[in-house]
Amino acid sequence: MSGGPYNYSYIFKYIIIGDMGVGKSCLLHQFTEKKFMADCPHTIGVEFGTRIIEVCGQKIKLQIWDTAGQERFRAVTRSYYRGAAGALIIYDITRRSTYNHLSSWLTDARNLTNPNTVIFLIGNKSDLDGQRDVTYEEAKKFADENGLKFVEASAKTGENVEEAFLETAKKIYESIQDGSLDLNAAESGVQKKPTANGARSLSADNAEGRNPSSCSC
Amino acid sequence: MACLYGNSIKAHISGLVSDVNTKDGAIWYKIQVEILDVYWFVERRYSDFEALNKKLVDSQGIPRDNVVLPPKKFIGNKDPEFVEKRRQQLDEYLKNVIQLLGQNPPEDLAQFLNLYDFEVIFMLRKLASEIFDKGEQILADQNAFTLSPYQIYAINERMKMPIPSLDSEDKRQDFSHIVEFCSRLQSLNIVGSNISLGSSTIVPNQYSMSLSIFKSIKFLSLKLINADKIAEVGTVRQTVERISIHNCDFQSMNQFLLCDSVYKTFAESGLSFSWNNVVSINCSNNTFESVGDIGDLVPSLRCIELSYNKLRNVFNLTSLPLLERVSYSGNVIASPEDLHLRFGNIVILDMSQNIVECLQPFYKLYSLVLLNLSCNKVSAVEQVKHVSFLPCLESLILTGNPVASSVDYRVKALSYFGNRASSLELDNEKANSTEMDQISIIQAIELAKRSTVQGKN
Numbered sequence: 001m002s003g004g005p006y007n008y009s010y011i012f013k014y015i016i017i018g019d020m021g022v023g024k025s026c027l028l029h030q031f032t033e034k035k036f037m038a039d040c041p042h043t044i045g046v047e048f049g050t051r052i053i054e055v056c057g058q059k060i061k062l063q064i065w066d067t068a069g070q071e072r073f074r075a076v077t078r079s080y081y082r083g084a085a086g087a088l089i090i091y092d093i094t095r096r097s098t099y100n101h102l103s104s105w106l107t108d109a110r111n112l113t114n115p116n117t118v119i120f121l122i123g124n125k126s127d128l129d130g131q132r133d134v135t136y137e138e139a140k141k142f143a144d145e146n147g148l149k150f151v152e153a154s155a156k157t158g159e160n161v162e163e164a165f166l167e168t169a170k171k172i173y174e175s176i177q178d179g180s181l182d183l184n185a186a187e188s189g190v191q192k193k194p195t196a197n198g199a200r201s202l203s204a205d206n207a208e209g210r211n212p213s214s215c216s217c
Numbered sequence: 218m219a220c221l222y223g224n225s226i227k228a229h230i231s232g233l234v235s236d237v238n239t240k241d242g243a244i245w246y247k248i249q250v251e252i253l254d255v256y257w258f259v260e261r262r263y264s265d266f267e268a269l270n271k272k273l274v275d276s277q278g279i280p281r282d283n284v285v286l287p288p289k290k291f292i293g294n295k296d297p298e299f300v301e302k303r304r305q306q307l308d309e310y311l312k313n314v315i316q317l318l319g320q321n322p323p324e325d326l327a328q329f330l331n332l333y334d335f336e337v338i339f340m341l342r343k344l345a346s347e348i349f350d351k352g353e354q355i356l357a358d359q360n361a362f363t364l365s366p367y368q369i370y371a372i373n374e375r376m377k378m379p380i381p382s383l384d385s386e387d388k389r390q391d392f393s394h395i396v397e398f399c400s401r402l403q404s405l406n407i408v409g410s411n412i413s414l415g416s417s418t419i420v421p422n423q424y425s426m427s428l429s430i431f432k433s434i435k436f437l438s439l440k441l442i443n444a445d446k447i448a449e450v451g452t453v454r455q456t457v458e459r460i461s462i463h464n465c466d467f468q469s470m471n472q473f474l475l476c477d478s479v480y481k482t483f484a485e486s487g488l489s490f491s492w493n494n495v496v497s498i499n500c501s502n503n504t505f506e507s508v509g510d511i512g513d514l515v516p517s518l519r520c521i522e523l524s525y526n527k528l529r530n531v532f533n534l535t536s537l538p539l540l541e542r543v544s545y546s547g548n549v550i551a552s553p554e555d556l557h558l559r560f561g562n563i564v565i566l567d568m569s570q571n572i573v574e575c576l577q578p579f580y581k582l583y584s585l586v587l588l589n590l591s592c593n594k595v596s597a598v599e600q601v602k603h604v605s606f607l608p609c610l611e612s613l614i615l616t617g618n619p620v621a622s623s624v625d626y627r628v629k630a631l632s633y634f635g636n637r638a639s640s641l642e643l644d645n646e647k648a649n650s651t652e653m654d655q656i657s658i659i660q661a662i663e664l665a666k667r668s669t670v671q672g673k674n
């Protein structure tokens with residue numbers, strides 16, 4: 001299992017949340033396919049995307065769960081918070097209501113994810129600057145107050161999309177390196193890749209987990 | 218569907234396994250496990266109960282007062298009265314264990330009850346860890362992966378359940394691995410069955426499938442699938458390039474191509490249900506009675522295999538501009554209509570094992586290079602004349618027809634091809650020099666005859 005595009009060291013699980021119509025599915029699609037999908041079908045329950053990225057010289061497979069924003073799918077959505085290493089909370093910069101709901105999404109995320117989950121706030125549709133309803137400064141302040149990473153991005157142009165997903169992965173990787181994230185915890189949302197013989201070897205995991213080589217980026 | 222989410226397990230020992238011989242004389246208890254509308258049987262002996270109990274004592278801290286395994290007995294343990302009493306005690310024990318742990322069964326109990334084979338959540342945990350171990354290799358090698366309709370149904374249902382994707386301690390069992398694998402898989406075999414799964418009442422073909430979790434399928438193979446059980450094709454319709462359908466109960470190609478649509482024909486459905494990238498469809502061994510109005514549903518199709526169906530006619534495939542290979546082998550076609558009105562520029566036509574007598578309908582298939590008519594009912598060698606003017610024809614196969622055993626068949630047949638007689642392969646063989654000599658003679662006589670006739674005029 002060496003070589004090939006899908007040779008990776010870790011799996012990180014992400015969840016994307018936020019009101020309906022803010023562009024969650026489009027952001028995921030832009031990230032995995034590098035394309036804008038203008039006529040994206042409504043997400044029913046959960047959707048999924050995957051991509052291998054490289055962070056600090058490590059190949060990482062992202063497994064990304066895209067959720068439906070509607071209330072009637074909340075139960076399904078909520079169940080996917082657990083075991084997420086990264087949570088991307090999205091609002092739409094042209095619709096204030098989606099920004100106003102952030103605190104409720106954040107409460108959910110804080111309550112349902114583990115303390116190490118990296119939460120990243122994205123103000124989507126930055127290409128529609130003319131229709132802006134939420135200023136960058138205001139959102140930035142909200143993010144800082146709540147200890148969140150923040151960018152404005154556009155699923156349409158691709159601006160900052162890559163950055164948001166990669167930045168999240170980098171933070172997760174850092175917490176693995178500094179030992180604050182326990183790989184073996186069931187809900188860490190991080191997993192080592194399968195060993196060659198397919199057997200589970202926790203001892204090998206531990207040995208590598210203790211590897212002192214720190215992130216050099 | 219057997220699913221623990223929102224449902225509970227029931228289990229009771231319904232009796233003893235009667236076929237003692239195959240079970241080395243030990244007493245085996247037959248346990249009926251039931252979830253919702255489905256049940257199955259497991260066969261366990263006292264020592265299995267004992268082993269389970271030991272594990273549960275270690276991992277779950279039983280026995281509590283009411284969950285006690287009946288004690289071991291060494292002598293007289295096959296006495297019918299004792300066996301019946303023990304059956305009741307074990308039944309009681311099992312009920313208590315399930316009452317205590319049945320909501321969220323630990324691995325040992327799940328294994329004891331065979332949940333990993335039948336119950337959705339456990340079945341998918343097992344599948345997830347298999348995929349976690351082998352999935353990358355399968356994808357890297359572009360190997361096919363086989364799933365049953367029940368598994369696909371289970372995956373779809375699992376997506377809708379408000380349960381975390383990882384609901385066990387073992388991260389290999391994370392449901393995300395399945396969904397990821399399905400989204401990247403290129404070659405999928407779906408194998409159905411009308412027979413129930415193992416000892417259960419689960420009949421895979423009763424479950425309807427959505428293929429929308431598959432995002433990268435290029436090769437789709439369906440075997441023994443019920444036509445009405447594909448509820449949604451999803452992105453497969455855009456990604457798939459080759460399709461094979463065998464032993465399914467579709468009655469026409471249309472029924473498959475529009476399986477998830479309310480429409481029955483291309484005329485009704487229009488382009489929105491097109492399979493734009495499909496280049497080859499193999500539907501041999503089905504019960505097709507027609508192809509149906511496929512219009513532009515498969516605009517890129519190059520190769521179609523319709524062998525071993527129940528087709529009586531050659532259907533109009535002129536709407537397929539790129540079609541070049543067609544097989545109708547093993548059907549019941551007797552006298553097709555003029556075939557150049559049925560296909561565009563096809564290159565290879567296999568009509569072997571039908572009941573064709575006359576070659577007249579083939580006379581204008583000008584692009585044809587290979588015509589296979591083996592095992593039909595062609596009896597008159599003069600029939601060959603009809604295809605002798607096809608300018609591209611390089612190979613004609615008539616083996617297994619009555620004509621092939623008639624006197625001087627090869628030389629007579631080849632002589633119709635004029636100066637191409639030496640280059641044409643008849644029944645996979647070109648004429649040898651003896652045959653060529655005879656052909657020249659026949660052709661010379663023909664020529665002489667014709668000029669005499671002309672001379673007389």
Ligand SMILES: Nc1nc2c(ncn2[C@@H]2O[C@H](COP(=O)(O)OP(=O)(O)O)[C@@H](O)[C@H]2O)c(=O)[nH]1
Nearest residue numbers: 020021022023024025026038040125154155156
């Ligand atoms: N202009 C613009 N439109 C976007 C962008 N992202 C999404 N949209 C549109 O917003 C709508 C909702 O997107 P979708 O991804 O389905 O939202 P979701 O409900 O959060 O998954 C769609 O009509 C998209 O075309 C963006 O970055 N810019």
Ligand SMILES: [Mg+2]
Nearest residue numbers: 024025042043
């Ligand atoms: Mg969506």
